[in-house]
Amino acid sequence: MPASWRDFWNRxxxxxxxxxxxxxxxxxxxxxxxxxxxxPRATLLDYGSGEALSADRVARACARLYLCDAAPRVRSGLSRRFGAEPRIVVLAPEDLPALPDRGLDLIVAHSVAQYLTAEEFAGLLRLWHAKLRPGGLLIVADVIPPDLGPLADALALLGFGYREGFLAAALAGLLRTALSDYPSLRRRLGLTRYDRDEMLARLREAGFDAEPRANLGHNRRRLAFAARRPAARAPA
Structure with missing residues (x-):
């Protein structure tokens, strides 16, 4: 049984x-x-990137793409997959403080907040704020609201499977997941949830101008937020 969410994603x-x-x-x-x-000259950070199988497509649209993931196994796979792509750099979370302050144009954290404690997430918000350029954008996506249960996630997966041609596999996969250690891990470690107002308050407390937006990915019932570091004011 994994001892943490990092251990879970490292297998x-x-x-x-x-x-x-x-x-x-x-x-x-x-x-x-x-x-x-x-x-095309933008510098991006995909925090909690996972396997990022199509990151080369994103890299073609910008000057530099940092892929950051906490799981060593995932980072090894990313390095093998994109080692020949000069615009992609693979990082561990521990590498982020060494990036130049005010050097990023866009940070995307998709399906990240639920796996962190409130204190860990607050620390990351402060770090991300420091690394964004004035006017830079943070997208916090796939946030789980308190009233969204596993059934809603299952229905979203089935809808995705229907549209993308893997409905039968989605049904079988839900059964496998139910019989795996994932449900007990989810109960033991928990998932951090935020409602709309709480997430907006946290983002604004960290110094961002924030507003809700449509979620990324297939699950439209989860929440997402656009948070911009205020642009530098011109001297009076």
Whole structure:
């Protein structure tokens, strides 16, 4: 039994029901990220990137893409997959403080907040604020609200499977997940949840101008937020 969420993501997991689910998940996120890139000279950080199978597509839209993941196994896979791509750099969370302050144009943290304590997340918000340029954008996505249960996630997966051609595998995958250690791990470690107002308050407390936005990925009932570091004021 994994002792932490980092340990869980550092192994094969039952989250993806088959290769098509995995590939379509990452292709969809890459499409969303490309739409957020402010320009070809931009520098991006995908925090909690996971396997990022389509990160090369995002890299073609910007000057530099940092892929950051806490799981060593995931980082090793990213390094093998994108080692020949000069615009992609793979980082551990411990590497982030060494990045230049005010050097990032966009940070995306998709499906991250639920795996962190409130204190860990607050620390990351302060770090991200320091690393963004004035006017830079933080997207916090796939946030789980308090009233959203596993049934809603299951229905979202089935809808995704229907649209993308893996419905039968999605049904089988839900059964495998139910029989795996994931439900007990979710009960033991818990998931941190935020409602709309609480997340907005946390983002604003960290110095961002924040507002809700549509979620990234397939699960539209989860929450997402656009948080911008205020632009530097011109001298009077």
């Amino acid at each position: 094969d997991t039952p989250i993806y029901v088959n290769d098509r689910h995995r590939s379509r998940h990452y292709a969809g996120l890459a499409e969303d990220l490309v739409g957020l890139v402010p320009g």
